[in-house]
Amino acid sequence: MFKQFILVFLFVIAGSKTNPVFSQGVTESQHLVDHKPLMNEVWKTFDTMLYKVNKVNGKTVYTPYFPSKLVKLDGTSVELQGYMVPLKAGLRHNRFLLSVLPVQQCMFCGQNGIPPMVEVTLSDNNKVWLKENPVIVKGYVKLNEKDRSRVEIFIRDAALLKQ
Known part of the structure; x- marks a missing residue:
């Protein structure tokens, strides 16, 4: 298992050095202009x-802490743009994660740690097709510090504004 991980890691590293986008005459600075965060x-x-x-009882327990600026968002309506990350197999989803990075990009690679993700639940049990391009959702923020089987920040009663 460890050998497979090392082989995949080396393959990813080798692939990143021969990025086909950059080998086709697009400079890294142009790529950053084209790919807006x-x-x-x-x-x-x-x-x-x-x-x-x-x-707790000899085990390390991580409990979410929400700074006051984040607590002020609890219950408010927000709009977020991001990439859909499915929580289970399928093409149509009512619940999914929203990330600032596409699912094809390693969530743990890059700078400044792991980027934030939120769990989105669409209103009225609506289901939408899984998208590869960024979507815009609008819904209400719910902070979760109790249910350890789910993420810490939800967008509930959401609607897709851009598909």
Whole structure:
């Protein structure tokens, strides 16, 4: 298993050095202009969430901590642009994760740690087709510090504004 991981890792590293986009005459600076980051003030506020680390019965427990700026968003309506990340197999979804990075890009690669993701639940049990391009959702923020089987930040009663 470890050998397979190392082989995949080396393949990814080798592939990143021969990026076909850059080999076709597109410079890295032009690529950065063409690929606009999806981060906005809401995403930046979501990214302020931290974890408190405690020991409970000898186990390390991570509890979400929401700074006051993030607490102020709880219950408010927000619009977010991001990439759909499915929570289960299928082409149509009512619940999915929204990320600032596409699902094809390694969520753990890059700078400044893991980017924020939120769980989106569409209103009225609506289901939408999984998209590869960024979508815009509008819904209400719900902070979750209790249910450890789900993510810490939800967008509930959401609608897709851009598909």
